[in-house]
Amino acid sequence: GKPDLAQDSRFATHLERLKEENAVELLSMIRAWAAGKTYGEIDQLASQYGFGAQKVANGKDHFEDEHLRRRNFTYYVDDPIYGELYEEGIAPKLSETxxxxKWAxxxxxxxxxxxxxxxxxLKTKxxxxxKEKNIIGKWVDVPPGRKPPQDWDGKSGVLLV
Structure with missing residues (x-):
């Protein structure tokens, strides 16, 4: 919707667009343009005019993406503490290794x-x-962090010494 930008010397060549002040200005314009559109609209325009565009995906998007499931990017993990979870997988797909x-x-x-x-x-003592001197510790409630579920039995997932 802004054909005059093609004539603007700040954006006329790739090298000019790469200059920091020009890049910041152009990205600001792109953000403002994209903010008023859905992903579907941008995707359709990208296909029509030949520019790259991809949705920023969240965990729910990954979970529901059939393409990612078929490529084993996401799958179920049976975690010894948390139970069955759906996780994003290992990025490199190596045939030999x-x-x-193993756990979440x-x-x-x-x-x-x-x-x-x-x-x-070290000995138990x-x-x-x-622990008493707070040199080492475990999970806490405040601030929240990774800790076992409230119904955890205190045994599952523990490595034996």
Whole structure:
């Protein structure tokens, strides 16, 4: 809707558009133009006029995208703590060494005891002291962070020392 921009010396060539002040100005105009349109309208115009456009997808979009499902980008994971979850998958698809997700992400400090005992050789008494002095810790309610679900049994997903 602004054919005069093609004649504007700030945007006439690729090198001119790359200059910071020109790029900032052009992106501002593009944002204002796109703000009043749906993704479908922009996608149709991109196809019609040959420019690149792609929707910024959120988790729900990825979950519902049949193309991503067929390419194994999203799939179910049976997490030992959280149960069955739908996750975004491993990006590189390697035939010899395929990636995998074993769990969704453990709560903060979940394996402290295991790591401190097994790899650092600390005794239970020393670990208790570190906890009391707030040198190490686990999940907290405030601020919110990764922690087990309220109905977690305290055993599932734990590595044995």
């Amino acid at each position: 395929p990636g995998r997700i 992400g453990k709560p903060v400090g979940f394996d402290n005891e295991y790591v401190l005992k097994r790899f650092l050789g 020393k670990i208790k002291y570190l």
